[in-house]
Amino acid sequence: xxxxxxxxxxxxxxxxxxxxxxxxxxxxxxxxxxxxxxxxxxxxxxxxxxxxxxxxxxxxxxxxxxxxxxxxxxxxxxxxxxxxxxxxxxxxxxxxxxxxxxxxxxxxxxxxxxxxxxxxxxxxxxxxxxxxxxxxxxxxxxxxxxxxxxxxxxxxxxxxxxxxxxxxxxxxxxxxxxxxxxxxxxxxxxxxxxxxxxxxxxxxxxxxxxxxxxxxxxxxxxxxxxxxxxxxxxxxxxxxxxxxxxxxxxxxxxxxxxxxxxxxxxxxxxxxxxxxxxxxxxxxxxxxxxxxxxxx
Amino acid sequence: xxxxxxxxxxxxxxxxxxxxxxxxxxxxxxxxxxxxxxxxxxxxxxxxxxxxxxxxxxxxxxxxxxxxxxxxxxxxxxxxxxxxxxxxxxxxxxxxxxxxxxxxxxxxxxxxxxxxxxxxxxxxxxxxxxxxxxxxxxxxxxxxxxxxxxxxxxxxxxxxxxxxxxxxxxxxxxxxxxxxxxxxxxxxxxxxxxxxxxxxxxxxxxxxxxxxxxxxxxxxxxxxxxxxxxxxxxxxxxxxxxxxxxxxxxxxxxxxxxxxxxxxxxxxxxxxxxxxxxxxxxxxxxxxxxxxxxxxxxxxxxxxxxxxxxxxxxxxxxxxxxxxxxxxxxxxxxxxxxxxxxxxxxxxxxxxxxxxxxxxxxxxxxxxxxxxxxxxxxxxxxxxxxxxxxxxxxxxxxxxxxxxxxxxxxxxxxxxxxxxxxxxxxxxxxxxxxx
Numbered sequence: 103x104x105x106x107x108x109x110x111x112x113x114x115x116x117x118x119x120x121x122x123x124x125x126x127x128x129x130x131x132x133x134x135x136x137x138x139x140x141x142x143x144x145x146x147x148x149x150x151x152x153x154x155x156x157x158x159x160x161x162x163x164x165x166x167x168x169x170x171x172x173x174x175x176x177x178x179x180x181x182x183x184x185x186x187x188x189x190x191x192x193x194x195x196x197x198x199x200x201x202x203x204x205x206x207x208x209x210x211x212x213x214x215x216x217x218x219x220x221x222x223x224x225x226x227x228x229x230x231x232x233x234x235x236x237x238x239x240x241x242x243x244x245x246x247x248x249x250x251x252x253x254x255x256x257x258x259x260x261x262x263x264x265x266x267x268x269x270x271x272x273x274x275x276x277x278x279x280x281x282x283x284x285x286x287x288x289x290x291x292x293x294x295x296x297x298x299x300x301x302x303x304x305x306x307x308x309x310x311x312x313x314x315x316x317x318x319x320x321x322x323x324x325x326x327x328x329x330x331x332x333x334x335x336x337x338x339x340x341x342x343x344x345x346x347x348x349x350x351x352x353x354x355x356x357x358x359x360x361x362x363x364x365x366x367x368x369x370x371x372x373x374x375x376x377x378x379x380x381x382x383x384x385x386x387x388x389x390x391x392x393x394x395x396x397x398x
Numbered sequence: 399x400x401x402x403x404x405x406x407x408x409x410x411x412x413x414x415x416x417x418x419x420x421x422x423x424x425x426x427x428x429x430x431x432x433x434x435x436x437x438x439x440x441x442x443x444x445x446x447x448x449x450x451x452x453x454x455x456x457x458x459x460x461x462x463x464x465x466x467x468x469x470x471x472x473x474x475x476x477x478x479x480x481x482x483x484x485x486x487x488x489x490x491x492x493x494x495x496x497x498x499x500x501x502x503x504x505x506x507x508x509x510x511x512x513x514x515x516x517x518x519x520x521x522x523x524x525x526x527x528x529x530x531x532x533x534x535x536x537x538x539x540x541x542x543x544x545x546x547x548x549x550x551x552x553x554x555x556x557x558x559x560x561x562x563x564x565x566x567x568x569x570x571x572x573x574x575x576x577x578x579x580x581x582x583x584x585x586x587x588x589x590x591x592x593x594x595x596x597x598x599x600x601x602x603x604x605x606x607x608x609x610x611x612x613x614x615x616x617x618x619x620x621x622x623x624x625x626x627x628x629x630x631x632x633x634x635x636x637x638x639x640x641x642x643x644x645x646x647x648x649x650x651x652x653x654x655x656x657x658x659x660x661x662x663x664x665x666x667x668x669x670x671x672x673x674x675x676x677x678x679x680x681x682x683x684x685x686x687x688x689x690x691x692x693x694x695x696x697x698x699x700x701x702x703x704x705x706x707x708x709x710x711x712x713x714x715x716x717x718x719x720x721x722x723x724x725x726x727x728x729x730x731x732x733x734x735x736x737x738x739x740x741x742x743x744x745x746x747x748x749x750x751x752x753x754x755x756x757x758x759x760x761x762x763x764x765x766x767x768x769x770x771x772x773x774x775x776x777x778x779x780x781x782x783x784x785x786x787x788x789x790x791x792x793x794x795x796x797x798x799x800x801x802x803x804x805x806x807x808x809x810x811x812x813x814x815x816x817x818x819x820x821x822x823x824x825x826x827x828x829x830x831x832x833x
Contacts, residue, residue, distance in 0.1 A: 132412075143794070144490050145514025164830050232654060233661055253812040340480065344801040347808045348823075363487050365798045365831065366509060 134372040142369035155373035166374065168349050169357040170381075173328060175259055176353060180266035181327030185320060187271050189312070192278035193304060207279070210272030222336030225265055226252075229337070252337060255350035262351055265333045270326070274319050281315030282308065310397075317393035321386050328382045331355040354378055426722050428522035434726040436469065442727055443473045445497035447482035449749045450712065454735065456748040462740040470727060479503065489717075490515035496717040498728040502550055504620050504711035507540055508796030510549060517716040517725060520548035524729055529737060532757045539789035540620055541713055549715055551736045554751035556677025556710030557783035558614055559698040561684065564772060566590065566602070566672040574673060577702035580611070580642045587651035590672040603653035606662050606671050608646040612807045614675060615639040618707040622790030623799045629828040633821065636803070640817045644810045663688055675701065677709035678780040682750025685770040693769060698776045706787045712751065752780050759784075795832045802827045 138155055141148040159166045191210070195203055213221070228235045229251035237248035251261045285308065293303045309316075334351040335341075341364035345352025352360075354374065362371035444454065451474045457463055458472055475497055477485060483506045489496045490510070502510060510516055519526030526548045530538050537552030562574045570589045577583045587604030594601055605611070613619035616639050625631040646652055653670055655662040665671045667689040674680070684696055701707065714732045716725050735741045742753040743763060758764065759781035767773040806824040809815040815823075 143514060144487070144510070146493070162830060164827060230656070230659070233659075250812055253808060255813070342797075342801050343804060347805050347813055349805065360801075362491075363484060364509075364801070366487070366491070366794070368491060 134375060137369050138372035138376055140369040142367070142372075144366045147369075151369065155370050156377065159370065159373055159377060165344070165349060165352065165357055166354070169345075169352045169354045172259065172345070172350065173330060173353045173355075176263055176266065176330055176334075177324065177327035179259070180263040180330065181270070181323040182320070183263070184267055184271050184274050184323065185316070187267070188274035188319075189278055189309075189316075191271065191275045192282055193308065195275065195279055196282040207276065210275050212272065213269045214273040216269075218332045218336055221265070221269065221333075225261075225337060229261055252351075253347060255346075255348040258338070258346050258350035262330075262334050262337060265337065266327075266330065269333070270323075274323070277319050278312065278315060281312050285311050313393055313397050317389065320393075321389055324385050324389060325382055328378060328385070329355045331359065335359075430722075431523050432723045432726050433523070434730045436467075438469060440470045440724075440727040441473060442470060442499065442724065442731055443475060443497040444731075445482060445486065445500040446474055446476045447479045447501060447503070450501055450751075451476045453745040453748040453751060457735065457741045457744045460740055460744055462738070463734070466734060467731070470731070472731070486510075490719075493719060496719060498716065498720050498724045499732060500715050500717055501553075502713045502715055504540060504556075504618075504708065504713065505800070506797075507550060507713055508621060508792040508794070510715070515718055516549040517718050517720070518547040518549065519551060519716070519729070519732075520546060526551060529733055533736065533754045534756055534784050534787070536617075536708065536784075536787040536789050537711060537713075537754050540711075540792055542792075544791065544793070550713035551715075551732050552711060552754040553714050553736045553742075554679075554712045554745060555754045555784055556679050556708055556752060557780045557787060558618065558675060558677055558701060558705075558707040558709045559681075559776075559779065559783065560673055560675055560701050561680065561696055561698050562673035563669075563692070563695050564697050565695050566669065570672070575699050579703045580615075580705075581645070583702035584645055584649045584651060587646070587673075588649055591651055594669070600650070602669060603665075603671050604651040605646075605674050606653050606655040606665050607657065608643045608652040608654075608811055609807050610657070610675050611646060612639055612643045612804075613709070614701055614705050614707040615642060616707070617788060617790050618709050619800055619803070620708065620790065621792035621796060623796055623803075623828075624791065624793055629795070629799065629832060630803075630821070630825050636824075637817050637821050640806065640810050640820055643807055644817060647811050667692065675709075677711075678752040678776075679710055679750055681768075681771070681776060686750075694772045697771055697774055698779055700779070700783065706783060708784075708787055711754070752777075752784070754784075756781075756785065795828070798831045799828050802831075 137147075139150060139152055141151055141155075194200060195206060195210075200206075231237060231248060231250050231253065234251065236251065240246050241248050249257050251257050289307050289311070290303060293307050298306060330353045334345060334353050334356050338346045338351040338356075341360040344360060345356060355378070358371050358374040358378065361367045361374060444451075446454070454472070454474075476482075482501070483503065486496070486500055486502070486506075487509075488494075493515075500516075517524075520542070527538070530548075530551055533552050534555060537555050538548070541550045541552060542548050560574060567574055567590070570592070572586045572589045574583075574586060577586065590602065590604040591600055592602040593599060616622060616635065623629055630636050647654075653665060655665055655670075661670075666674065666684060678698075681696070681698060685693070689696065714735060716728045716732070720728060735745075737755055739755065739758045739761060742755045742758045743761060745751050746753050746758075747763075753759070764777040764781060765775060766777070768776050802824050806815075806820040809820045809823070810817060
């Protein structure tokens with residue numbers, strides 16, 4: 103009797119989480135596979151479609167294919183570009199000679215913890231075509247023609263990328279800073295004795311030792327970038343605009359939510375979710391293969 | 399891998415079984431519906447947005463309401479415009495409990511009309527079509543599905559008019575009354591453009607933004623996107639709308655101000671614009687908060703070319719998941735709010751939401767001169783237009799098409815796309831999503 107009790111005790115202890123996770127996490131996730139095989143509207147399932155939702159999304163739906171392109175462009179210029187800035191920034195902040203490091207750390211991290219609503223308000227003012235601050239600077243100080251930040255398709259992508267970079271560079275900087283602090287200073291001293299200076303020191307010591315952290319941070323960026331929603335959504339003002347002219351700001355996650363909650367096509371939306379899941383898995387795996395090879 | 403495939407198969411099979419077993423609630427047969435009992439105590443909840451709560455509370459404070467519904471208590475769940483509609487979408491999709499009555503804005507009605515989740519009010523015991531026989535036709539038509547179900551009752555409407563400032567029009571020596579076409583409007587509009595402070599930059603425009611004209615040739619864009627099952631047909635209707643917008647921008651008579659931004663709101667009070675096109679409710683907004691100091695200066699007239707459109711409007715619905723007993727009382731309340739002159743006029747007086755009920759159009763209050771509009775009988779004008787607005791069939795794709803067409807307008811306006819090009823892009827997109 104006691105034996106049985108002992109055996110099941112651990113399961114009883116972990117059951118509160120497991121039950122909640124099964125009901126509110128696992129069940130909806132798996133159920134969405136089923137939904138993805140139907141034409142599913144507000145009134146529930148209409149027709150069984152098999153994999154038709156997947157096929158039409160991948161072959162004929164111009165919004166989905168366009169949204170994937172937009173997502174990849176923003177992934178490169180929004181999410182991955184951050185690391186090019188974040189690593190050097192972290193190295194500078196890690197330098198003991200820099201004064202007020204605490205202050206800078208807080209400043210860089212602030213955008214990450216700022217509410218999206220506030221960010222939307224501020225950036226909408228900055229980007230406003232006629233009265234915005236950016237165009238004020240461009241027109242009055244630089245004497246150039248103002249940019250249609252949230253109306254011109256190319257500018258829309260740039261606007262979103264700027265916002266994403268601004269928001270997440272600080273977050274990545276803090277992650278890299280933590281990674282840098284774990285690198286033994288002895289290694290730098292050894293490199294100096296070997297004659298390495300400035301850039302070479304970091305290229306041969308910092309970067310290789312930071313690889314696991316880079317893998318983690320880049321993976322997070324890929325996952326976050328492929329699910330990019332909030333920034334384009336608030337900047338382009340909701341589902342109704344579908345990412346603005348030429349759907350320039352329509353990312354896949356934005357299209358997913360719009361398909362579900364604006365067009366009421368929950369089956370198609372679930373199919374989008376699973377396609378995105380497959381892409382994210384594949385990219386994360388590729389990232390792992392590349393980092394593993396570099397670490398060898 | 400085998401294990402994973404097996405697990406996924408089991409999950410999908412279980413899901414399919416679940417779908418088969420769950421099924422949504424069917425509408426109860428008329429004979430089995432409990433009827434409203436005036437002696438019984440009821441608590442009814444209404445999901446509302448904007449200042450609807452204020453209006454309906456005013457209705458509920460009237461003696462007429464209190465004597466009709468002595469035992470009914472009403473509770474409100476009010477949210478902002480977007481929040482209210484996204485909550486409603488979510489709860490309807492999930493088949494969750496909702497309020498007994500849910501308000502819908504006209505822009506969202508199409509989505510719910512064919513989407514399902516709302517009680518068919520045309521069926522017995524409601525017989526909504528008969529109950530709503532005195533409600534303006536176009537509004538009833540907007541709430542009717544292709545197979546004749548009535549998913550909501552219109553409570554207020556917003557006939558579109560051209561608002562203009564008499565003083566600025568006089569100064570320019572023109573008139574905006576009885577314009578025969580949008581081309582004529584553009585010609586007159588050019589004379590309203592001015593540089594008042596002489597700094598070399600235009601600071602007075604005819605209207606705030608060309609895109610506000612975009613939906614009016616399309617009767618407000620609420621429905622009417624299909625003809626014989628073909629989207630964006632007849633083509634001329636849509637290309638004409640895009641052309642008007644493009645011409646206005648090219649003529650330089652609009653201020654390119656984004657709707658509801660600070661400069662846009664201010665433009666009505668500080669003389670930046672001489673006119674604007676909007677639903678009747680906008681007259682109330684001008685009077686109460688946007689341009690309070692300009693009493694007596696604003697006027698309203700018919701749109702150029704006698705274009706008829708509605709820009710706004712509210713509907714009341716009963717979600718399908720509401721218990722039958724609550725449906726009975728909810729329907730009585732909806733009937734009262736939509737078809738009693740007391741409720742319709744009180745709503746109008748409280749928040750300027752124009753009545754959908756045609757019988758109140760003859761009420762003396764509708765014939766009163768309105769001081770804010772220089773003594774003009776604007777309510778008569780709104781009523782006349784309301785009666786003439788044509789019916790338009792709505793479809794489940796309207797929300798998607800509205801998005802697509804909205805972007806076509808921006809492309810024409812901002813990105814120098816040609817009308818033909820934008821129309822084709824929009825059509826291709828619509829064909830791709832209409833499944």
